[in-house]
Amino acid sequence: MKKTVIPLKRLIPGLIIGPASWLGPYIVMNSLFLPALIQHLNAANKVNLVALFSTCGMIVAAISNMIAGALSDRTKSRFGKRAPWILGGATVFMLSMILASFATNIPYLLIAWMIGQSALNFIVAPMVAWLDLAPKDGRGTASSAYGGLGMALGNNGFTVIGALFLSQYRLGFILFGIFTLIGTLIAVLIVHEPSSTEDVKHQEKKGSTFSFKEITQIFPKWAIGRDYYLALIGKLFQGVGNFAITGYILYIMTDFLHRGSNTQSSIQLINTIMLIFGILMGFVAGPISDKFKILKFPVAFSTIFLALGAITLFLLRNNVGIIVYAFSAGIGMGVWNSLDNLLNLEVIPDPNRVAFFLGVYNLGNTVTQAIAPVIAALVISWFGFSAIFIVSFIFSLVGGISMLCIKSVKR
Template identity: 30%
Template sequence: MHAQEQPASPAAVDENARVGWGFIALLAFAYTGTWLALLTPVLVSIALKVRQLAPETAASSLSLVLGLGAFFALVGNPLFGRLSDRTTSRFGMRRPWLIGGVICGALALLMIATATSIGMVLVGWCLSQLAFNAVLAAIIAVLPDHVPTEQRGTVAGVMGICLPLGQVSGTFLVQSVAGSTLLMFMVPASICVVLVLIFALSLRDRHLEPGKASPFGWRDAVAIYWVNPRQHPDFAWTWLSRLLLVLGTAFLNTYQPFYLIDKLGHPSEQIPKLIFQGILVQTVAIVAVSVLGGRLSDAVGRRKIFVVIGGVVYALGLWIIAAAPDYGTFLLGMTTTGIGHGVYFAVDLALVTDVLPNRWRDAAKDLGIFNVANALPQAIAPAVAPFILATTDGNYGWLFAIAGSVAMLASVTILPAKSVR
């Protein structure tokens, strides 16, 4: 394999040849597999494992596990992104992190599946977050590495359906093997390993010569987690918008099992099936609008209006769920959130690659900082939700109503970005 010639400037990345659908498909499968392994525990498996080990303190134990795990994701994604940008391995810049991360992540999920205490679940989940965020940092960096600007909306639209496809695939697999805790964790993990390895081995990876890696001192360590919002305001506004939208989704994803049990009155044994059905209708809606939204964004040369519409529709879906008197109305809300999610994420990833501070030299690091906006809500939601529930007598309707208001703000905070239309 020959090393790719490094461009003379960050803008030179846009001179890349258009990527084919074979490349896009392998990228999408790997991205879907990573979300399959990482989100299935968040949606179903960890909640059921925690309830099995500590039924009396399930809600607080779940908040502890997911909240601390999200902190490790918060730290890990920019760190591994920066390390990926400076990797001088003869195997490439991204490939070592793809392969090492996915193998370590699968082993960490095995630890959770066989855990005999909440402490073991906690340690296993923190290790899982570190490992899979190394994979995510490398995969996301492939977008500015290889995809020219005129294709980014289309490719981002395809990648926008990967997360929900991972969700629906994971919940389907879990409800299919609900009798085995081991299989609930390891079937998604095994599929992820296969898909990521296929992509990693087929990737024509970038190479960085050992002498060309930038120096790394304590100032650089601090910079891993910082992009100056005064120097790069559009990146900051885009980051904040994503943070607020994902915070709204984090409340929904984390507390769906307890919402269905405590508010709608369904028995625990039905929860995997009910969550699968909800994620399925949401995913159908996402797929229906996501790729179309990304291609339309490329065609008209606009990004912000799609982000605004997506945030508004997602908020509406959360408000429908908050007021739902039955499971049928809940499914209507999930469908509405799917439409909003599809429109928003089809374009948001393309938008952020357009406003990266240094698209070629620090792409993975800066995208790692952007991915903090995905990880931080997973810590905020479990920390804030118990307070909201305590002050509303355990009313999950209020919890999701507040989540909808937060998602609505995601539409507002993208408006000040000026360098993108």
């Protein structure tokens, strides 16, 4: 059976608009509107409640991500495998955020937020699988569009607008929920997936149907999935190395570097430099990967830039150290975000379950954001702030070494 391919002129705009449309609103609501509403409803317990929402959200995200990926891999639709789930998830996410905006108590808000978290992952898992539709010689460019540009815009491009609605956070829930639906709809229309009915018929002829054996063997054994597991391990270690610093950047500036009144400007400088280099790498990393047929090496070596940035900030502890860290982390994360999904796509153990395995891999973002602060907090309490940079250095390098151990991707 001939593999479905979508031209880059359609795929790239969709891979930029799509992730920006769900990630941007989510970042704004999670970091601004949700804490504001929780504070309004129960100010005395706001810190513990934010932690509760975060923990419950991570659990719901992990479960729904795998389910969404598995279901979209099996979907028979004239609109394609991914589009029905993406639009369905966006619709439910919008409705749940509208419901959240009317919350008058914490249990109501928690239920609405968890429904939204589940729905969000029915966008995320199928959408990242669009990368598998890119032409063979354009996969790096497609991966850069998704991770380097779309995700960068989502992470950094919406917070400024969201801050304008901080005093009207209930309205913010509604508007950004609607934006998610509109943005994902535009992305789906641009990509315009072909029908998946023939794909499913082909799988059925091969006997690719659900069975008890398959359910009990969701993940393949090490001998089969070795390279996939190495990529997943690499992502987890790299993620901890990155978030160990970014999650405590405020306290690093105040308690370790003693920036005082310059704390805010220092953090803004770091974020600005990282955003610029993240977007720049999004433009160049993918095309360079396609042109020179290299993938494993730039992904693995990107962790060296993270490690270098961490150790420089530890050694210099001044403006030069801050700038070097921002440049190094910006380049490292820019290259990583642009290409790591593509590397994972190349080592997926079952080509019929692309969305499932990419979805599990992308859980590395959620899991590491939850794990890294815990590890960092323990290290800080035992050894002080200095040790956090050593942890970041070691974890980043281990992540890169894990990637280099992948055998099926030569370079």
